[in-house]
Amino acid sequence: MNQPHPGHPAQVPVLALGDVLLVSLQGELHDGMAEQLQHDITSRIATSRVTGVVIDISGVDMVDSFLGRVLAEIASTAGLLAARTVLAGMRPAVAITLVELGLTLPGLVTALDVDRAMELLTQRGS
Amino acid sequence: MQPSGQATATSLPIGSDADLAWVRQHVRQCAAQLGFGLVQQTKLVTAASELARNTLVHGGGGRAEITPLDNGRTRGLRMRFIDSGPGIRDLELAMTDGYTSGGGLGLGLSGARRLVHEFGVDTEPGRGTTVTAVAWVAPVPSSRPGVG
Amino acid sequence: MLALTLLLCTLRLVVMETALDANAELIERQRQQLLEVATPVIKLWEGTVAVPLIGTLDSARSQVVMESLLEAIVDQRARYAILDITGVPTVDSLVAQHLMKTVAAARLMGAECIVSGIRPAIAQTIVQLGIDLGTVLTRASLSDALAYALSKQGIEVSRTDAGASAR
Numbered sequence: 001m002n003q004p005h006p007g008h009p010a011q012v013p014v015l016a017l018g019d020v021l022l023v024s025l026q027g028e029l030h031d032g033m034a035e036q037l038q039h040d041i042t043s044r045i046a047t048s049r050v051t052g053v054v055i056d057i058s059g060v061d062m063v064d065s066f067l068g069r070v071l072a073e074i075a076s077t078a079g080l081l082a083a084r085t086v087l088a089g090m091r092p093a094v095a096i097t098l099v100e101l102g103l104t105l106p107g108l109v110t111a112l113d114v115d116r117a118m119e120l121l122t123q124r125g126s
Numbered sequence: 127m128q129p130s131g132q133a134t135a136t137s138l139p140i141g142s143d144a145d146l147a148w149v150r151q152h153v154r155q156c157a158a159q160l161g162f163g164l165v166q167q168t169k170l171v172t173a174a175s176e177l178a179r180n181t182l183v184h185g186g187g188g189r190a191e192i193t194p195l196d197n198g199r200t201r202g203l204r205m206r207f208i209d210s211g212p213g214i215r216d217l218e219l220a221m222t223d224g225y226t227s228g229g230g231l232g233l234g235l236s237g238a239r240r241l242v243h244e245f246g247v248d249t250e251p252g253r254g255t256t257v258t259a260v261a262w263v264a265p266v267p268s269s270r271p272g273v274g
Numbered sequence: 275m276l277a278l279t280l281l282l283c284t285l286r287l288v289v290m291e292t293a294l295d296a297n298a299e300l301i302e303r304q305r306q307q308l309l310e311v312a313t314p315v316i317k318l319w320e321g322t323v324a325v326p327l328i329g330t331l332d333s334a335r336s337q338v339v340m341e342s343l344l345e346a347i348v349d350q351r352a353r354y355a356i357l358d359i360t361g362v363p364t365v366d367s368l369v370a371q372h373l374m375k376t377v378a379a380a381r382l383m384g385a386e387c388i389v390s391g392i393r394p395a396i397a398q399t400i401v402q403l404g405i406d407l408g409t410v411l412t413r414a415s416l417s418d419a420l421a422y423a424l425s426k427q428g429i430e431v432s433r434t435d436a437g438a439s440a441r
Contacts, residue, residue, distance in 0.1 A: 028151065030143045031179075062150065062168055064175040065237060088384065092344035093168040095379040101172060101237040102223055104378040111384040112351055165341060199298060264302055 012037045014044055020052040020121055021045070021083075022114070026059040034070040041074055045081045052121035053078050056114050058089030068103045075108050085109065086117040135193040140181045140207070149178045149190050153205065160194055160201045161263050170203060170261055173241040176234045177207045177257050185209025185255055195260070202243075202262040210254035217247055313339045315346035322354045322423045323347065324416065328361030336372035340379060347385045354423035355380050358416045360391030370405045377410050386411065386426075390419035 012033060015022045021044055023037065041053060055071065057063065063071070075085035088111045090098075098104070111117035136156075138149050153174040157167040174190070181188045188209030195202035214220045223236045235257070239245040244260035313335070318324050323346045325339055343355055357373060359365065365373075377387040390413040392400070400407060413419040424431060 028147045030147060032143050061154075062171045062175065064172050064179070065234060066175075066179060087382075090383050092341065092348060092379070092383065093165045095344060095382040096165050096340060096375075097168045097172045097241065098382060099375045099379045100169065100240050101176075102240065103237070105382065110382055112347070112353070113384075116351075116353075116384060165337075198295075200302075 012040075014040055016044075016048070016050075017118075019049050020054060020118065021050055022054050022056065024056040024059065027061070029060065029067060031066060034067055038070055038074050038077070042077050042081070045078055045083050050078075050081075050083045053083055053085040054088055054111075054114055054117040054121070055085065056088050056117075057094070058091065058113065060094065061091065063090075063094050063098055063103075065101060065103055068098065068101075068105060072105055072107060084121060086111050086120055088117040089113050135191045135206075138190045138192065139187075140178050140190055140209075141187045142182075146175060146178050146182065149192075150175050152192055153203070156192055156194060156203055160203055162203070162261070163264075166261065166263070169241040170205070173238040173259055173261075174205055176238040177205065177259065180234045180257070181207045181209045181211075181255075184214075185211030187211075188254070195262075197262075200263050202260055204258065204260045205242075206259075207257045208254070209256075213251040213253055213255050214247070214249040215251050217249060221247075313342055315342050317346075317350050317352075318356070318420055319424060319429070321350070321352050321427060322356070322420065323350050323352045324356035324358055324420075326358045326361060326416070329363070331362055331369045331372060333368075333372070336369075336376070340372070340376045343376060344379060344383060347380060347383055352385055353427065355385050355387045356416065356419045356423065357387060357389045358391040358419070359389060359396070360393070360416065362391075362396075365392075365396050365400060365405075367403055367405055370400065370403075370407065374407070374410060386423075388413055388419040388422060390414070390416045 012023060012025060012029075014037075015024075021041060023041065025037075044050060045053070053074070055074070057071075060067075071087060075087070078085045086109045087105070090110065109120065111120055136152060138152060139145055140149065150171050154167060154171045157170045162170065178190055181190070185207075186209060188207065188211070191204075191206040191208065193204040193206070195204055221236050221239070235247070238257075238259060242259040242261040244258075246258045247255065248258070249255040313325055313327070315323050315325050323343070325343050327339065331339070339357075343357070346352065347355055357376060359373070362369065373389055377389070380387040388411045389407070392412055392414065411422075413422060421431075
């Protein structure tokens, strides 16, 4: 497995596709990076016309309660700013672990992958 | 496959975010080497992340001790998280789902316990806390009562 | 001389232990394989997968079921996953808990899970035990569950004239 160097902090890029923000999380995510991301997304929604946020976690091999909370908070904050958030691509092992951990993220909309997430956002949006 | 030599513990410091990432990566590597399946690896790494964060946030930092185990029938991994922080005053309360003293979801201890096979907390107010978690590769499906 | 004998004995012991270990490992592997064989995941339709559960659901087996169902959801890009418990003799709180965990995990991956084949007796036990399956979508039979999954995907199944006359 070639994970990025864990001591190497980086920012998570936030892409804009039309009025949807696409965030692709990859590998190790530091707590600080996750909080920074939360801040970035919120300010992007506030400053530009954003109706949806897709968070792709297909490249993430672990979600603990901290990251789970950050994801849930991003979704509720985006919701307050009238943008819908879809969490896409969670791996089976991660889903099983989250459920065992007791974190079922009931408020989050989920999709199998980014394609499905986009479908979901455009369907409801129109 | 090597016959089991006396396995040695690896000690990792827990003092920052980046250290949590190191602990996770080390646990992932060990678990894969020991033959844990992908789901069990993920559970171990997640448990390690929860417990190491507890050590950092509530214990004011400390260290993790990761030890490969071999009981003759199967292999396992022991993770120990040691801090000399304030300790846990009400352990039973701390082990309850949803209880939190720091901004988390309150799933740290209780959640991590569900991800491993053996779990123990040794704490004394003012002296610190040691949390020990052990998981075995493909454990015998004994009458382990439903967790949670 | 004595030392040599001792050494040989030790060697023999080591060889035997290794053989025993290998055996135990084989049994463990076969047990695991048996578990996997006993729980096939079937593709019922484009985007719909199902696992017919037969026999007792213990913790080890539920784990295998959950894993293979979730893998199938990824492989088949399924939107709907059906857990059919027609062949499960009893549902206690532990089994119910396993079902709910599977449903929750599937939802996290973006698929909706339907539990079908709840026989009247089992429905009664579930209620009597006070198990809350409130968050779980249930249907009486596998075909009801499939009908639900199809209609949600906008697929309509109708009888052709030829089929109707065959009755």
